[in-house]
Structure formats: structure tokens, C-alpha cells
Amino acid sequence: MGFGPFPGAEVNVSWEGVNTLDKEEIEKKHDIHLFREKIEVRYSYVDGCVPKLWAKYQPDLTIHVGVKPDTQSLTLETQASREGYVNFDTTNSRPEEEKHSFDGPDVICTELCVNKLVEQFNNNTPIEGHTAEVSTDAGKFVCEYTYYASLAHGPDCPQRTLFIHVPVNSSPDQIALCVERIMEICLQQLRDSSYDDLDFLFKPIVLITGFGPYLNHPVNASWEAVKIMNKEQIEKKHNVEFVQIELPVTYENVDEFVPALWETHTPKLMIHVGVSSIGQCLQLESQAHRKGYKKKDYLDKLPANWSCLADGAIRLQTKLDVERICKEFNGDNPPDERYRAEVSLDAGRYLCEYIYYTSLSIDSSRTLFVHVPVMDIYSPEETASGLERILDLCLAQINERGDSTDKVTEQLKNTKFVDSNDI
Secondary structure, rough: OEEOOEOOOOOOOHHHHHHHHHHHHHHHHHHHEOOEEEEOOOOHHHHHHHHHHHHHHOOOOOEEEEEOOOOOOOEOHHHHHHHOOOOOOOOOOOOOEEOOOOOOOOOOEOOOOHHHHHHHHOOOOOOOOOOOOEEOOOOHHHHHHHHHHHOOOOHHHHHHHHEEEEEEOOHHHHHHHHHHHHHHHHHHHHHHOOOHHHHHHHHEEEEEEEEEEEEEOOOHHHHHOOOOOHHHHHHHOOOOOOEEEOOOOOHHHHHHHHHHEEEEEEOOEEEEEEEEEOOOOEEEEEEEOOOOOOOOOOOOOOOHHHHHHOOOOEEEEEEHHHHHHHHHHHOOOOOOOOOOOOEOOOOOOOHHHHHHHHHHHHHHHHHEEEEEEEEOOOHHHHHHHHHHHHHHHHHOOOOHOOOOOOHHHHHHHHHHHHHEEEE
């Protein structure tokens, strides 16, 4: 990713260099997919753009490229800070309280070995006289703000994120050559590490989504619970890779991202989670409809013809046995116990049902939607625990009918390997 123009750099050489990369040659040489994106020099743009790009591409490696006026070398940034953004962007704005909008530690470091990257680059620089050096100060501007957004996006993002500052007087061709060389070294690092171990790459994926803020839910109970589910425990217990994703409450984002998530991950199980303002317990939705979406989304928009873009029957039902899941979840608890699960036939004809229909139209045999109550009824910890139990029961059903880990693993090896190398 490169950046757009800003005062003093009406033509930003970072983007010009990224855009000069020979996509076809690089993809062929490294057996990857290469995606290039231009980032506007606005803090608010980064807040919305970076999560969308991670959700859309799920990259194995992300390289941000920005321009640095006061350097004659490439500088590879080791870290990004959450606070100290005193500089104004192109709209004369800066973050509230000069802090990043994303939660996270005060400083996040890339887990790529920057010292080794610099050493290898300087030992075999693609352009004579062009050298790289390590930097611990990314500038407290939109560059560092973007870097922090990527590093903080998920627990494994520091393993595969890097920021490169390039000299302002570099040509696009020079930048492209240098970025490609650094990309090559990064890819080799990843392939040499346990990150590229085949056992890791070919584990079946369990994917769960929650929604971001909307209307009367500035903090959405669905994502608050999803993001604290015990990833390590789930992965160890079920021998899967567990992926948690927050999605914006817009029809357009569902249309764009959900099919891409299925194509990229081929999940063994897809669970969507949303909040219900009137729900008193966990509600397992049994079905979703294609038409009738007359409620405006977070951007005040409606789907065309009030219908889901996905093609399919008027009504689709999950093939998971939700009655059985609820019965097993509740166990010996009487139905009036506060902490329980129940089957629902009405997913609400809003984004929750819209996303459910979209996934059901792709694969109804491994898709479920769960409505969770507001946080006044169940705490995020209680909801997360309940979702983990529902996940267990769903996987048990899938395994019983023969969708074993080995079978899905073989499918991934045969059909989806190239997608695991997206950049």
C-alpha cells in the first residue's frame, strides 16, 4: 500500500512506486496474489479502510510504503505507537486526544526480523547506492497511524506487517525495485518460519464474525463477545485455525466481504453473530429470507429491490440441527434459566438476516447465525463462553456426518493453496 498526495507532496512517490510494481511478473515469480491499494492521508480514512482491506484480502504479508522527507535511505520501521498523533492530516484533522482509535498496547512491534531484512537487503541491493536502515520512529503521522492499525488488527498481524519509508527524491522505478526486493526477503522469512509450516497452513478454518457499531449500539455486543473468544483454546481443542472478523453494519460490505471470506478461507464452519435488542438469551436462527430488507443500514442505504444480492430460494434454512444444539446447550437446565439458548424463526430482516442468507446461499451445511442479547443481560464474557459452547456443538455435528478435519484439509490442499499466499 502506498499513500496519496499531501501538502508538499502533490505527487506521492510512495504510491507511484507501489503502482509501478510489475504485478504479473511478481505473481508469477513468487506464486502469490499481489494487491495494491492507495491510502488517503487522512486519519479517519485509515480507521475505515485498513480493517476493510484486512477483511477483504486476509493477507499473508502486508507492506505499507510511505515517504520520508528527511532521509536518504530506505527506513524499515520496527514499531508503531498508539499515542502522540499531534500532526494534522490533509483535512486539518487529527485523532481525538491524539490517540489511535484502535485499542491496543502503547507500542506494537512487527515480528518480522527487521535487522535481518536490512542486512540481507544491503548485501544484495537492487540499485547501487541504495541502502536500508532500521528505524524506531515512524513519524507520528498518518504513516505510523496506518502501521499501528495493521499491527493491531489481529493477534497474528505483527507476524506479517511491515512499514517502509522511502526517500522523497526516489523515482517510482527505484522504489518499485527496492520494495520488491524487501518483499522477496519478507516472503522468505515467512516461509522459513513456523508460520509457513504445512500443518498450520492446512488446518481447517473456523470463521466467526461480529458486527461493528450502529444506531443505538455504539458498542456492539456481538463483536465485544466474538473478539474475546479463547482463540488458543479453540484451536488446540479442535485442531483448527480460528478466525475472528468484525464487519461493518452495511449491506454493501456484506455483499463484498462475505463471498470473499468463503472463497479465501473455505471454512469448515461459519458462524455469524449479531445483537438483538429484545433477546433475553442466545438465539440460534434457523432460516433467512432473500427479500424484505426495508431497514436502512449504518450508511442510510437499502439493498436494491429490498432483496439480498445473493441468488437462491426465497427462504434458506441451515442444515445444522439447531434444535439439537439448543437441547444440548441447555442440558439439564430448565427452560426458564437465565443462561440458555433457543431456536428462532425470525432473524429480523436486517443486516443479521441479510448476512445469514448470503452465507446460507454459499453453503448451508456449515453456516449458523446466533443472536446475542445486549450486554446488560449477558456480559461479553458470558456471551463469549456461550458462543464457544455452540461452536463445539456445531463442529461435533459436522464431524459426525463425515466432514472430518482430514477431508477438509485435503480439499484445502487441492483447491485453495494459492489463496493462502495473498498479499
